[in-house]
Amino acid sequence: MVRTPLTPEERERGERLGRLLREARAGRSMAEVAAAAGISAETLRKIETGRAPTPAFFTVAALAGALGLSLDALVVHCALVPAG
Template sequence: MVRLPLTDAEVERGQRLGALLRRARGARSMLDTALDARVSPETLRKIESGRVATPAFPTIAAIADVLGLSLDEVWAEINRPDGGFQRPAPVRTVGARSGS
């Protein structure tokens, strides 16, 4: 199977994903994070460095879970035009009532 070259947008999203995961990991070791997510430390290193710009969904889901990130947060952050890290505001569901 031949992989098509990544687009510039895919490369940028991969870099933003890596930066997000590094920031979310904070002082926690890469080894502990990888082992808790059941991925290899090398895989996590490649994702954090942007070398793997389009990692598999289950891999990202596992890492996000270990880091306490929702997949909605990950998606919102990697698709921000400026790539800045910012926890999104809670989503209000249709029909939700405020405390009145």
């Protein structure tokens, strides 16, 4: 299976998600948050650094739950504002 290259907008959205997750994690370790979300610390690291800019919905939902974030807040924070 060949993946379609990501658009600049998709990359930017992934970077915004990563920043939000890092900020929400605050003083908690990656390992602690990852374990609470049921994912590996390496997966969380990739999402936070933008190396995995399009994580699966269920991964994002699990991270939101572990960090006390609403999915609505994630959408608002990560949505791109159209240039105009």
